[in-house]
C-alpha cells in the first residue's frame with residue numbers, strides 16, 4: 001500500500017480546546033504538538049490550529065486537528081461556529097485560579113448550545129491545568145470530580161509546563177473514546193510513537209469565511 005493510500009485511511013478528528021484566558025490552552029496544545037513550552041504569555045486572538053497524528057491500538061492512525069480557541073471569544077459571535085462539529089472538546093481551567101473553574105459553566109453551556117442539533121455529541125474532557133503549581137491550588141480536586149460526574153465528562157489533570165499527562169494521556173484518551181477504542185496504560189503510552197506536527201496560524205477572517213479550513217493549506221502531518 002502506498003503512503004498516500006495509508007494516510008487516506010486516517011480518521012481526522014476535530015478537537016476544540018476552550019476555557020478562560022491564560023488557563024493554558026495554547027501551552028497544552030503546543031506541548032502536545034511540539035513537545036515545547038513557553039513561559040511568556042501571548043494571548044490567542046481568535047484561534048490557532050495544530051495538527052498531529054497519533055497511533056492507537058489495532059494500527060489505527062488518527063489525525064487530530066486541534067483548535068486552540070482564545071479565551072476572549074466567550075460571549076463573541078464566532079465561538080459557536082468554532083465549536084460546531086467538534087468530535088472532542090477539552091474544557092480547560094487553571095487549578096490555581098478559581099474564577100477559571102467557575103466560568104466553565106459558561107463554556108460548557110456554549111458547547112451544549114453549539115451541538116444541540118448534532119446527532120453525535122462530542123466527547124468532553126474536563127482538564128485541570130498547572131498541576132506543577134499544586135502548592136497554589138485553589139480549586140479542590142473533589143470539585144473537579146463532581147463537575148465531571150454531574151455532566152458525564154472525562155477527567156484529566158495536566159501540566160503543560162512539565163508535560164505531565166498531556167501527550168501520554170489526555171489526547172489519546174479523548175481520541176480513543178471518540179472512535180470507541182478501549183486503551184490500557186501501556187497502550188496509551190504506545191500511542192505516542194509516531195508523531196510530528198507543525199503549526200499553522202489562521203487569521204480570524206479566513207475562519208469566518210470557512211469554518212472548516214481548506215485541507216490543502218494545512219500543515220503536513222507525518
Ligand SMILES: Nc1nc2c(ncn2[C@@H]2O[C@H](COP(=O)(O)OP(=O)(O)OP(=O)(O)O)[C@@H](O)[C@H]2O)c(=O)[nH]1
Nearest residue numbers: 021022023024025026027039041044071130160161
Ligand atoms: N506553571 C505553569 N504555567 C503554565 C502552564 N500552562 C500555561 N502556563 C502559563 O500560563 C500563561 C498562559 O498560558 P497560555 O497557554 O497562553 O494560556 P491560554 O489559555 O492559551 O490563554 P488565551 O490565549 O488568553 O486564551 C503562560 O504564561 C504560560 O507559560 C502550566 O502547566 N504550569
